[in-house]
Amino acid sequence: MEKFIRLDALVAPLDRANVDTDAIIPKQFLKSIHRSGFGPYLFDEWRYLDHGEPGMDCSKRPKNPDFVLNQPRYEGAQILLVRENFGCGSSREHAPWALLDYGFRALIGPSFADIFYNNCFKNGLLPIVLPTEEVDRLFRECEAMPGYRLVIDLPSQTITTPEGRVISFEIDPFRKECLLNGWDDIALTLRHADEIRRFEEAYRARHPYYFVEESAA
Amino acid sequence: MNAKTLYDKLWDAHLVRQEPDGTALIYIDRHLIHEVTSPQAFEGLRLAGRKPWRTASVVATADHNVPTDPGESEIRDPVSREQVVTLDQNIRAFGALRYFPFRDPRQGIVHVIGPESGATLPGMTVVCGDSHTSTHGAFACLAHGIGTSEVEHVLATQCLIQKKAKNMRVRVDGGLPPGVYAKDVILAIIGRIGTAGGTGHAIEFAGEAIRSLSMEGRMTVCNMAIEAGARVGMVAVDDKTIDYFRGKPLAPKGELWERAVDYWRTLVSDTDARFDREVVLDASTLKPQVTWGTSPEMVTDIEGRVPDPAAFADPVKRDAAERALAYMGLEPGTPITEIPVDQVFIGSCTNSRIEDLRAAAAVVRGRKKAPNVKRVLVVPGSGLVKKQAEEEGLHRIFLEAGFEWRDPGCSMCLAMNADRLEPGERCASTSNRNFEGRQGAGGRTHLVSPAMAAAAAIAGHFVDVRELLPASA
Ligand code: SF4
Numbered sequence: 192m193e194k195f196i197r198l199d200a201l202v203a204p205l206d207r208a209n210v211d212t213d214a215i216i217p218k219q220f221l222k223s224i225h226r227s228g229f230g231p232y233l234f235d236e237w238r239y240l241d242h243g244e245p246g247m248d249c250s251k252r253p254k255n256p257d258f259v260l261n262q263p264r265y266e267g268a269q270i271l272l273v274r275e276n277f278g279c280g281s282s283r284e285h286a287p288w289a290l291l292d293y294g295f296r297a298l299i300g301p302s303f304a305d306i307f308y309n310n311c312f313k314n315g316l317l318p319i320v321l322p323t324e325e326v327d328r329l330f331r332e333c334e335a336m337p338g339y340r341l342v343i344d345l346p347s348q349t350i351t352t353p354e355g356r357v358i359s360f361e362i363d364p365f366r367k368e369c370l371l372n373g374w375d376d377i378a379l380t381l382r383h384a385d386e387i388r389r390f391e392e393a394y395r396a397r398h399p400y401y402f403v404e405e406s407a408a
Numbered sequence: 409m410n411a412k413t414l415y416d417k418l419w420d421a422h423l424v425r426q427e428p429d430g431t432a433l434i435y436i437d438r439h440l441i442h443e444v445t446s447p448q449a450f451e452g453l454r455l456a457g458r459k460p461w462r463t464a465s466v467v468a469t470a471d472h473n474v475p476t477d478p479g480e481s482e483i484r485d486p487v488s489r490e491q492v493v494t495l496d497q498n499i500r501a502f503g504a505l506r507y508f509p510f511r512d513p514r515q516g517i518v519h520v521i522g523p524e525s526g527a528t529l530p531g532m533t534v535v536c537g538d539s540h541t542s543t544h545g546a547f548a549c550l551a552h553g554i555g556t557s558e559v560e561h562v563l564a565t566q567c568l569i570q571k572k573a574k575n576m577r578v579r580v581d582g583g584l585p586p587g588v589y590a591k592d593v594i595l596a597i598i599g600r601i602g603t604a605g606g607t608g609h610a611i612e613f614a615g616e617a618i619r620s621l622s623m624e625g626r627m628t629v630c631n632m633a634i635e636a637g638a639r640v641g642m643v644a645v646d647d648k649t650i651d652y653f654r655g656k657p658l659a660p661k662g663e664l665w666e667r668a669v670d671y672w673r674t675l676v677s678d679t680d681a682r683f684d685r686e687v688v689l690d691a692s693t694l695k696p697q698v699t700w701g702t703s704p705e706m707v708t709d710i711e712g713r714v715p716d717p718a719a720f721a722d723p724v725k726r727d728a729a730e731r732a733l734a735y736m737g738l739e740p741g742t743p744i745t746e747i748p749v750d751q752v753f754i755g756s757c758t759n760s761r762i763e764d765l766r767a768a769a770a771v772v773r774g775r776k777k778a779p780n781v782k783r784v785l786v787v788p789g790s791g792l793v794k795k796q797a798e799e800e801g802l803h804r805i806f807l808e809a810g811f812e813w814r815d816p817g818c819s820m821c822l823a824m825n826a827d828r829l830e831p832g833e834r835c836a837s838t839s840n841r842n843f844e845g846r847q848g849a850g851g852r853t854h855l856v857s858p859a860m861a862a863a864a865a866i867a868g869h870f871v872d873v874r875e876l877l878p879a880s881a
Contacts, residue, residue: 207731208724209603209703211843218824222473222487224447224494242849245487274724276604279637280843281822282539283445284555305607305639306539306553313557363571365431376557377458380433380565383425387461387567390424390435400660400668401437401532402464 193315194373198296198343200269203260204333210273211280212307216289220245229285230292234260264337272329273300277318278307287314297343299350301326312366313376317343319350319360345371411678413575414644415610418550418675422533424567433567434550437532440518441468441504441559443495444824445537449560450498461566463503467527470495470510471517473824476787476814481511488825502563506658508791516790516816519543519631519757523623524792526656530645530672535562540757540840542633545642546626547649548675550610552639573640574684576609577677580617582692587874589767590625591759591838591857593617593689594632595697599707601687606638609685612677613643617691623652624763631758632840635704644676696873698744699842699855701732706842708744710860710872716740735844736852737832744870747854750833752784752865753847755814756821759838759858760789762796768862769802771876777810778868784811785827787819811865823848836864 220232222245231249236242238260240253254261260268271290277300278286287310290298297317311318321329332352333339342351345367350358369376380387395402412420424433446468453460460466473488483489492510499507506527508515514525519540522528534544534551537559544551552568562568578597598605611633618626626643633641643649650669653659660668695709706729708715717729717740733740738747754760754768765788777784786806788794794816797803803813820827821839823846829835831850838861839846842853856864863873 208728211841213841213843213846217845217849218822221444221824222485222491224451224491226448226451236845236849276607276637279603280539280841282537282553282555284448284557302604302607304604304637306555310555310557313555363431364429365427376569377456377561377564380561380567380569383433384565387424387433387435387565391462391566394422394435398531398668398671400664400671401529403658403660403664 192373192375195296195315195317195370196345198269200296200340201265201267202270202272202333202339202341203265203268204272204330205259206274206330208274209276209279212278212283212286213280215278215286216283217243219243221283221285226288227292229289230294233289233293234258267294269294270297270299270341270343271295272326272333273298275300275302277303279304282306284310284314287311287316291316299326299329312370315370315373317345317370319343321358321360325358411680411682413677413681413683414548414612414642414675415550415575415640416681418531418533418548419572421531422550430571432570432572434533434570436535436562436566436568437465438467438522438527438534439465439562440522440527440534440536440541441466442472442518442536442538443470443491444472445556446498446559447491447494448556449563450502452560453563458564460502460563464505465566466504467506467522467525468495468499468504469508469515469518469521471515472818472822474510474817475825476817476819476827478813478815480815483510485825513791516793517757517760517818520761520789520793523547523627523652524656524790526653526658529653529659529668530649531675535568539634540631542639542641543627543631543757545630545633545640546623547652548642548645548672550640553634573610574608575682576606576611576638576685577683578611578613579615579686579688580613580691581615581688582617582690583620584617584691585694587696587859587877588694589857589859590621590628592694592697593691594629595699595704595707595855596694597689598632598636598704599697600689601636603635603703603705604637606633606636609638610640610642611636611638613641618643619646622763623648624761627761628758632704635840645672696857696860698860698870700736700738700744701729702735702842702844703728703732704840704842704855706732710744710870712744714738714740714742714744745872746869748780748834748869749836749864750782751829751835752781752861753820753835753837753839754858754861755785755787755789755819756839757789758840760787760793762793764838764858765793765797765802768858769805770878771859771862771873772809772811772866773805775809775866777865780868781865784865785814785820786811787814788816790816809866820847822846836861836870
């Protein structure tokens, strides 16, 4: 997983509530057996005027000029401002993969759906929760000022606006550590392998009926 | 001793370790795997040179993008085929307790076959790379939908990294009136608390109406906990729970069964347990529900009308309603019963079990599909459900009405296979999501119970199923 320490990047505003993972990456793209290559299809139904299918050359497809990410001023954005309950719906990890593959490294919004929120951290994408009024203000500032950038500093848990306003945010300390170091969850957990094994043995003794097949085999 | 909720008990029984900040490792009993969210996880294991921790915890099936055309033995779409073949190969290479591949007689939707085979048992922790894993909570399981990285993590470590959620109880008091089903209960709950109402909480569904539901009905309710924002939904163990598992292939037998039952009986919230949040509904006032928008919380009852977005005080909600009506092609104030449908889908992990098919068949018996309805798909949740329905003759009722009787799979619930809506087509669907494009790009989905879906197929528009039901004896 790529480390996340500090990000100074252009911001794009996606002004819709309840953006679900079907909208982030439509299901026809879930047939891939790989983790990468989803970026061109991010928000496919909103971004293009035709219907997308896996393997299409997106550079030749008709773009929807009204969709925010198609506006030249947001080209190269790495921070996405979002509204409440972003990432609701299916558990597909293809959603954070698509956001990352497109180039986003951080999301800022008033709330995120649980599974999606979790999935972001596992892939080095930072979802930041701020109070609604603060998010409203960022939306207003971003829309009013072309080239609007934010500086996200994970060690100090702050966001700095172009006019120098500093906003702090909360993040779970464990997740912060993992992001800062680019740690992979599995390696971290396997440091406790002995403890898991001890638990498993005691658990098996207490609940043998969950292990029927194995003991029979 | 402290009084505990069901969730507390399940959590404590599986807690391997907990960091001071609350991050915990939870031991996983059952790992359900399907073709869409697993290839990258197996690939990850392979790349890191890791082995699965306990392959006997794995039960796998292909469901999301298999064709459901009757008797179709091949997957024509090459991309879908590659995914299913990849699953075959991964299971062969890594092993599993059971695998129900495409065209196995017991293959089906992962959330239907788990309980049906006894792979899911009360008190287990169950995970699956699918958000509707909450379904298994109907059996007092702690069941989490997980992402692909977590699939890989569970394969490698037999644990899930979690923080404990808050406890929430949704109590549904009173009895369900005729024509009102489990699906209506959960849609009404979501209508009340919203799609983020359960975020951060584990929901226990309780109360007289929930207890009166069959296990199938409870599965329908827990299935959609995720649509209420909760990753976990549960119902406490009672006699129905235990009876359900008698004789199931993977359930324990003999003395072990007795021991298991003794333990399972403890899987209820203590009477004085504390919940962080409680919501109470009265079932006796419920009416059949129909969604009108592009989020499950955009729901009303069959006597209702399409709302006027201007009536929403919250500007975000107003905006969402406006967008939804534009997408759905609906005018404010239209009575729900005047909305015509083009297609009807009876299936999905929400409503594809035998009881759902019986409820639909009871409405359809001796009637015919309306001429304006192009297509009605009935897709049983598993090979076993299909067989049972055929033994009961339900398939004949559907076929005589002009419906299609399909092979098991997810089908038009997410339209990853060839079953899908055309742009602008409107569908009465028993599935769980009405998001834009869910059932095909531009498709318009209205979520309803199986009986309501069947009724819409007969009438050609939404109709109050209570008017079509045979007068109850
Ligand atoms: S039926 Fe639908 S919701 Fe259920 S597992 Fe399949 S795709 Fe997911």
